[in-house]
Amino acid sequence: MTAPFSPLRGAFRSVWLLRGCSTLGSQLLAFALGLHLYQVSGSALDLGLLGLVQFVPSLAFALPAGQLVDRFAPGRIAMLAQLLNALAAGALLLPVPAGVSIVLVLYAAALATGATRAFEHPIHTALLPSVVAEGDVSRAVAWVTSVAKIGTMVGPIIGGALYAMAPEVAYGGALGLFIVAALLAATLPGRSEKLAQLSGLRAAFAGLHVIWRDRVLGGAMLLDMLAVLLGGATALLPIYALDVLRVGPVELGFLRAAPGIGAVAVGVWLTYRPVARRVGTVLLSATAVFGALTVAFGLSRSLPLSLVLLAAIGGADMVSIHIRSALVQLRTPAELRGRVGAVNGIFISSSNQIGAFESGLTAYWFGTVPAIVLGGAATVAAVGVIAMLVAPLRRTDDIHTVTSIARQRR
Template sequence: MQGMSQGSSDGTLFTRSYTFFLAGRFCAVLASTSQAVVIAWEVYETARQTMSVVEASFVVGMIGLVQFLPLFGLALVAGETADRHDRRVILRLCYLGQLVTSAALAIRSEFSGGLWPIFALAALFGCARAFFQPAASALGPMLVSSHLLPRAIATNSLVAQVANISGPALGGVLCAVSPVLGYVVSVGLYAAAVVCMSLIRANTRPDTQPGRSRAAQIKEGLAYVWGNKLVLGAISLDMFAVLLGGATGLLPVFARDILHVGPEGFGVLRGAPAIGALLTAGVLSIRPIRRHIGLKMFAAVAMFGLMTLAFGYSRSFPLSVACLAVLGAADMVSVFTRQSLVQIVTPDRMRGRVSAVSTLFIGASNELGEFESGVAARFLGPVGAVVFGGAGALAVTGLWVWLFPSLRRADRLVSDPVHQ
């Protein structure tokens, strides 16, 4: 396959192009995660001026919905685009779009433009993100050799988790000084990501099948995901577990009105899951999971649900941080397994479309999960919403063990060179 031919022939993971790819991803994730903290805090602070805690929690949850709707509408088209056009160019355009969005958020914040402009700009950000993820997931494997792909996936996750740790903490400090400063820093980081994409010199244009319509290409990708029960089971388990168990959408509420730790503590809470994920990704980059991957994935998702429950009941800031860190570690195991299954077993010419379906599932679990948390908080209160979500994640895990026996019995990743 063309995508596998772009990697280094000497077995070196960090080729020049892959290094620039990782650097660009780091800058972009750092920008998006720090900006997410600034947006959430600014929205909650603004809403609390005229609303109760419960009503303001619902407004914060709406941010996830407005980012999910563009993802839902554009994901399949974005996947087909990533399989037809130069993936490096697509990523560069996505970073430029996010840069413009950050600049507009800074202007709105400087002139106190109210809440509605934030939601409009969050929707535009969701449009750029819809095209970003399929292109990024399909581009990475083109830059490394096939036998290095499991390590590349873990290293890519490691880089992202470093940014995920740094971003929320950075965002908490910046928004404590000024939300405008937080948005301006994001603009600079996105500009750096654009430069990194421009420095990639490898051939990043996928193999295409001329003459096939866009609808036929999308249908082929959907059929592949539906027919591969390992992939379908992995991405749907992740979606429903995080959709129900995601507590991040309500962290501003816990930081301000339950744990009373302010914006700095909010940044720590947002970064705690990434700390656990970082440590786990570091281990996986050296020792990838090789045996009993299905059972380990189910165990990790169950632990995710348990830690969500514990966080909901906690009134201790250190205990809450610890619960979120373990939650992040468990989620990293699930993410590694899912990404490995999707990227390894999928042909390069279909990676964009299959990744788009995966992105749609995972985007639903993240952005739509924040909306679900906001709605649940409206009726159950913030604590009740988190506890309900944790219990739901555990229930989904048990149901998926029964619905997808092939995933439960999955033993080795098919590209493991030791066992092929």
Template sequence: MRFWYARLAGTMGNQMLMVAVGWQMYDLTGSAWDLGLVGLFQFLPALLLTLVAGHVADQVDRSKVLATCMAVQVVIAATLAAATWHTVATRELLFVLSVALGCAKAFQMPAQQALVPLLVPQSMLARALAFSSAGMQAAIIGGPAIGGFVYAAGATVVYVVCGVLFLLAVWLFLRIGHPHVPRAKEPVSLATLLAGVKFIWQRPVVLGAISLDLFAVLLGGATALLPIYAKDILHTGPWGLGVLRAAPAVGALLMSVALTRWPITRRVGRVMFAAVAVFGVATIVFALSRSFVLSFVALWVTGAADMISVVIRQSLVQLETPDEMRGRVSAVNSVFIGASNQLGEFESGATAALLGPVGSVLLGGIGTLVVVAVWMKIFPPLAQRQNLSGSD
């Protein structure tokens, strides 16, 4: 449960941080391009550090890696609070700290993913992932909503609260005990660094699952443009932005609770493809909506559909990976996740600069449906997969 509480605190802090940074950046520049760059500058470190982060997660106590990543985010939150308080926060500073945040997440995600299978029996992994996701989604709901309301008191207050939550996560991660005993230290070489890439490439089901998530969410994500939708299209304030950012997590939370009680055990491949298709349709609805309520519902559906895909994908990856490889495989998987989120934010900002926010999100939703159709053709073993374990 310490792991669960630590993720809850860390995720809530991170979500509040991103709401504040997004709104502050848009206040400073009024630029969709700059909102996209915030996502890009978080993703690039994850891409560049992937192989090293995976190797570290397989060689070092994973709970200590997570505690260190949280400590870095404490420093980032404190820097933002001080800069905002002294009115010296600039576009460039927000970009620099986005890079620092990306570096912390590069090491955090593989260690976090690889730690879960060590804390529960393998037969309970799918339920444990759903339960863990329920806590994370609760934090994603509370973080943006609270962050949006607290922002009314000033960005400084938000950053201080974030720092406190990150400190709590540091303490909890350091108190986690787990049975992982790293093998004899492997010398860093190209072969050891690329082992995760090779492992995934040789397993079409795993490759298809994580690449489906990459391209579908890369095209379909609209998170980076929510400040524009909240302010210019739906005509709300920071509170509205917080509620919209929380909407996908509301759907994801309810779905994760349902999956904890009723895990998906049959036709997992087709269920995952159907969920991603629903994600695309809901994105299209959001793009065309001018109603705050309808926009909230559409984002709610994207979160519920994405949660189904996440649980199936993560279960497939973890069940088919031996523990001594989980850090490196999870590192590669985290790049796919990061690309679908941070790089997706850059894609949204770039296309919005050319097509406008509505055109950008509409194109992304249509693109997601195209990806589903193409992936069902080129990864038939994934579409035909019956059970998570692979035994039909």
């Protein structure tokens, strides 16, 4: 008889703490980088380029990162990634050499952390099934996703407090967290068995092949991508707060935190009651609720109501993340988890970036409120289309008994 799942026992504890430390460290560093850059350059363009500098390497290295994670122990790859993050944070604590612009140093740190970001999804996709039993993956996903959401939520608050003391204090805090994360990754076990490996171009695009063949995985990722692309109301929060609700920066801070609070609350619930049955229906329903709540948020003129709606949006999104992450890990062959995780990361990163651009463009064309309302309505419509076109996703029931095409044909 196997022992019941516990988040504070065995290798999973290290995985959970690793995710928390790495997420919080990344949030501290990202906050300090952005504010420091704007203070020294005073250029909104420089600030925009900072995001591009981080996005390009994360996209360029995504597929190679998936191959490396599948070939070597994901814990060792995670340790190296966290050490590179630590080097980037540590470099910002050193005096800037004469004749070198601080802006270039900040961009170099952003470039390094953007490269390590490419490894995030492959590592965590491969790690969880290697440290917990298959029947516990869904619950483990909820624990790991919740701690990441907590880090995302409190990171800017802690980063602001540390940066107020001095930028070096924020960079030092990030450095310490990255070192702890690297030490935790070093304690994770290596591979217990040698997995079959592909070679050449077939290996590079194996993750894409799995998702293309598996309509459940492909449908789930397409659903998430469309929801983020079309329903990205959070990208317009500064405009919404100032021009629609007519509130100040303090209220804007609460609006930004509200989705994270809702996500953490639902995430804690899912650690005890993970979605295990009728997962396709629940995934489609949660995404439709996400779109409908976005429409309601766009129409709201009350700060308390808007806060509640944003928290509910974050909760609905958490259900979607929980199911999609569990599907990716359970339906993917062990030797391909890194590469499928890399493709999933590309979907998420691209949709976040392009979704923010789409929201800004539609707000410029139609106005802030119509952009939010139209985006939410389009999300609901997209759910209906995918539900009709991707029947295997709609019919998926027990999350622990589904088997991917790739596994069936091995």
